[in-house]
Amino acid sequence: MATATTFGTVLRELRQNRVAAVGLGITTFVLLAIAIGPSLSPYDPSMMDFTAILQPPSWAHPFGTNSFGMDVLTRVLYGARNSLLISIVGVVLGGGLGTLIGMTSAYVGRWFDAIAMRFVDLVFSFPIFVLALMLMLVLGFGVQNVIVAIAIVYIPNFARLARNTTMIVKSEPYVQAAQVMGQSRIRIMVREILPNIAAPLFVQFTVGLAFAIIIEAGLSFLGLGVQPPTPSLGVMMADGKDYFHRGPWVLTLTGLALMVTILGLNLLGDGLRDLLDPRLRRRSAA
Amino acid sequence: MGFLWYLTIRIGGALATVAVGSFLIFLIMKLAPGDPALAVLGESATPETIAAYHKEFGLDEPILVQFGIWAKMVLQGDLGKSIALAGKFPIKDLLATRLPITLFIGMYGLVIAVVISLIAGTAAALRHGKLTDTVATSIAVLGISMPDFWFSYVLILAFALSLDWFPSYGFTAPGESWIGAFHSGFLPALAIAAPMAGVFARILRASLLETARREYVTAARSYGFAAPFVFVHYVFRNAVIPFVTVLGLQVRYLLGGVVIIERVFGISGMGSLMVDAAFARDYPVVQACALTFLVGVLFVNLLVDIVCALLDPRRTR
16 A cells, blocks of 8 residues: 555546546536537637527527527537636645645644634635625736635635644654655655645545636626626626526526536545545554 | 633634634725725815825724724724715614624525435435435535526526516515515525535435444444434434534535625625625725624634534533
8 A cells, every 4th residue: 555546546446436437527528528619619609690699599509599699508618618727726826825834834833833723714714705705806806816816715725634634644654754864844745745645635626626616606797706708607697697587598508517517526526535535544543 | 621611712712713803804905906085085085185084084094003993993883884875874774784684594594404404414324325315415416516696596497487486586574574584585595505405414414324333323222222212312413513513614605605695686685785885895884794794604603612512512621
């Protein structure tokens, strides 16, 4: 068990876990769809067609058309690209900073730990959308600011997780061996601790990504996030709500695409947790 | 160290968090662009009137002094005045009408979520590995994956526009009619409840399965106690503690969801007040709303800690 798990073994185990396999399948499908889908679509995402305004779903337009006669499915594929990209960058930023704070907190301890963890508790006391809404007021509305808001929301999650897992790993013999050999703190944190806490952090990343997509959609839906004409799933749903009575498919089907994406990530996260958790438990018990 | 000592420490901690948290809110709002004097005085502002306004409200003082002035006002029950609303309403009066509505919707949603998850979580655990389990856990993960504002529109489409069982927009305050409030609040409450019910049901199921494996449960079974008795007295009572803890943690999601759901259903609660104020750059109102939400979350978590301490007295030691 001492050997590092290779990407290949993880992939093999993933396929054997039913939940993870379904999640991986959905996520792969979504990624493929937004990667190659737009180039397969006969429509342009911003092409207006005033002869086909608010058409219900049909073979020509599987998700129908919006109030400008644009093909909703094509726009969903483009919008999902933006939504996913914004969420990934936001969670990577927040996750990176949070991990750094959490590891330092566990490894340095004392006053840094005390202050950092009280701050984490404090941020955890704010409803997420209330925090995000205040941040948007300071930062202004737009793509970069949604990213920053997501990052700030996620710093505490990762900080707490990284701190708790570092605490477990810190007293392992191989870390003590590295200390005895006189390696620097930074080297130990990067070379010895980080690879061994990477698994739970990755699970958190997957599940966090799912909720980050909801944050982006929610902020943009309120009109506080991504601004039209930049397409994102939230922006398109906000647009669809204005004529929901006449063309409910615009909002409903865009949201359905959003839900499938999130479902895939959640299942993948659940499956990964099942796969990786026993190993972590065995390690902490040893 | 008894229960009272535990209670004192908990309340002290919550009060400290409110103090630091309100400073954080104050700081964030100070960083927001725009001069409140310009917002209040409007187009007709001259440098002299702006300076006079700054002096009157202490805006030329250092930030800590400004925070002190605000905190003192808040402690005296004065949350300031709205900048944007006509008539410059005292924010206190605004909150007095808005907060009960949000509390009603939130509690309504919470109760629905708890009822659904108690049934689904227990059923899934009792029928572990069977079809019931698969169906319940699948629905739970679907619930978690749904943005609640999207689910609101699905509910509106099905139960308001198609079946016409519930109104699609607006809310009858409990003050006017309790039946009207429960009726018009059902769809928003259900929309808020769905993701929470998913989270709760999963936690309860996992916790029940984990507790059922404990040695004292095996011991109780070996004494020959009836299975339902063992389940209620040995398994359920211990398994419900993580459930209550998560209930407290979910309050921040609950209140976050309320912010959006209220906009969808046109409910004039705290959420729509805060969003409207954000658009109008009505900073004092945003600030007061954020503070109220913070106090709400901390208060519920305090209650949860107390309930957990009563359920599991070891915590107070």
